[in-house]
Amino acid sequence: MVLMPDGLDFFGRPTLAVAADLIGTVLHVRQDGREMSGRIVETEAYLGAEDPASHAAAGPTSRCAVMFGPPAVAYVYLIYGVHHGLNFVTEPFGNAGAVLIRAVEPLCGRDLMAKRMGRERDLTNGPGKLCRAFGIDRRWNGLALNGSGEPALWVSARTGDAPRVETTARIGLRKAVAVPYRFCDGNSTHLSR
DNA sequence: TGGATGATCGCA
DNA sequence: GCGATCATCCAG
Numbered sequence: 001m002v003l004m005p006d007g008l009d010f011f012g013r014p015t016l017a018v019a020a021d022l023i024g025t026v027l028h029v030r031q032d033g034r035e036m037s038g039r040i041v042e043t044e045a046y047l048g049a050e051d052p053a054s055h056a057a058a059g060p061t062s063r064c065a066v067m068f069g070p071p072a073v074a075y076v077y078l079i080y081g082v083h084h085g086l087n088f089v090t091e092p093f094g095n096a097g098a099v100l101i102r103a104v105e106p107l108c109g110r111d112l113m114a115k116r117m118g119r120e121r122d123l124t125n126g127p128g129k130l131c132r133a134f135g136i137d138r139r140w141n142g143l144a145l146n147g148s149g150e151p152a153l154w155v156s157a158r159t160g161d162a163p164r165v166e167t168t169a170r171i172g173l174r175k176a177v178a179v180p181y182r183f184c185d186g187n188s189t190h191l192s193r
Numbered sequence: 194t195g196g197a198t199g200a201t202c203g204c205a
Numbered sequence: 206g207c208g209a210t211c212a213t214c215c216a217g
Contacts, residue, residue, distance in 0.1 A: 044212070053212070055201095063201060081198030083213045100212055128213050138200095172212060193214095 010155075011071035011145070015090040015097035019045035020183045022088070022155070024163040027104055029134045030152040036109030036134055038124055039160055040101060041188035044170045045181040046087070048096030053176040056096030066142050067096045074153055076131070076141040083128025084137050088145060088155075102127050102171070102182070105190040107159075126192040163187065 011018060020043075028037045046054040048067075055064035055077070066075045067089055075087040075098050091097035104124045106113055113123045113133040124130035131137070140151060147154035163185035170182045171192065184191055 046212070055212080058202085061202070077212085078198095078200060079211060080213050081200070081211090085212060087212085102212085126213070170212075174211080 011088065011090055012092050013090065015045045015047055015099060016181065018088070018090040019043045019099040019181070020165055020167075022099060022101075023165050023183050023185050024158040024160065026107065026156045026159050027101065027134075028147065028152075028154045028156060029109075029136065030147070030150060031135055033150075034109065034112065036112060037107040038104030038130065038134070039107055040104050040155075041163070042101075042103035042182070042184040042191050044100040044102055044183070045090075046098050046100060047181075048091075051176060051179075051181075053170065053173045054096065054098075056098075060096070064096070067098050069093060069142075072145045074140050074143045074145060076136060076138050076143075078138055079128070084131035085127045086131055086134075086136050086140075100127060101130065103184070103188075103190055103192045104130055105160075105188060106133070125190050161187065 022040050022043050025040050026037050048056045056067045060068045070093045071089050073089040086101045087098035089098050106123050114120050117123050123133045143153050145154050164187045166186040167180045168182045
C-alpha cells in the first residue's frame with residue numbers, strides 16, 4: 001500500500017517540485033519482517049545533463065542508469081567507499097532526475113536504528129547515516145517504491161506539523177555549488193551537520 | 194582537519 | 206589497466 005501526498009502522480013513530475021514536496025512525508029522500509037519509518041526533513045535535487053553535480057550529467061552509465069528509468073524507483077549508490085546514498089527517481093522515463101534523501105526524523109524502529117548505529121541520538125541526520133540506520137545498501141538499487149516484496153520501500157503522506165520548507169545550496173559538492181537545490185524543514189531538529 | 198575506503202569513469 | 210574523483214562520517 002502506497003500513499004502519496006498528491007496521489008499516484010506524486011513522482012513523474014519535475015525533480016525540484018518532488019524534492020520540495022517530499023519534505024514532511026514519511027519514508028517506510030520493511031526488511032526481515034520488520035518495518036521502520038522516518039519523517040523526511042531534508043532532500044537535495046539532482047537533475048540531468050544541465051546539472052554538473054548530478055551522476056547523470058554525462059549521460060547514462062551502468063551506475064546511474066536507473067536515474068533515466070521510470071520514476072518512483074530507488075537509486076542507491078556507494079560513495080567514498082564507505083557510505084550509501086538513497087535517492088528517489090523522479091522524472092518520466094528517459095529524463096534523468098533524482099532526489100537524495102539527506103535526513104529523516106526517526107519514527108518507527110528507533111530501537112533497531114540505535115542498535116545499528118551504536119548510539120541513541122543522531123541516528124538519521126545525514127545521507128550515509130540514514131542508510132546505515134535503515135539497513136539500505138546497493139542491493140536496494142532499482143527497487144520500486146511500491147511497498148511490495150522484501151526488502152520493501154515506500155513513501156506515505158505528510159505527517160506531523162506542517163513543515164516550514166526552506167531552500168538552500170546543496171551540501172558537500174565540488175561542482176554546481178551555487179544553485180539552491182536543497183530543501184529542508186526549518187522547524188526540524190533532525191537536519192544534517 | 195584529514196584519513197578511511199572502494200566503486201566508478203575517463204583516458205591511455 | 207591506472208589514477209583521479211567522490212551527493213560522507215568521525216576521531217583527534
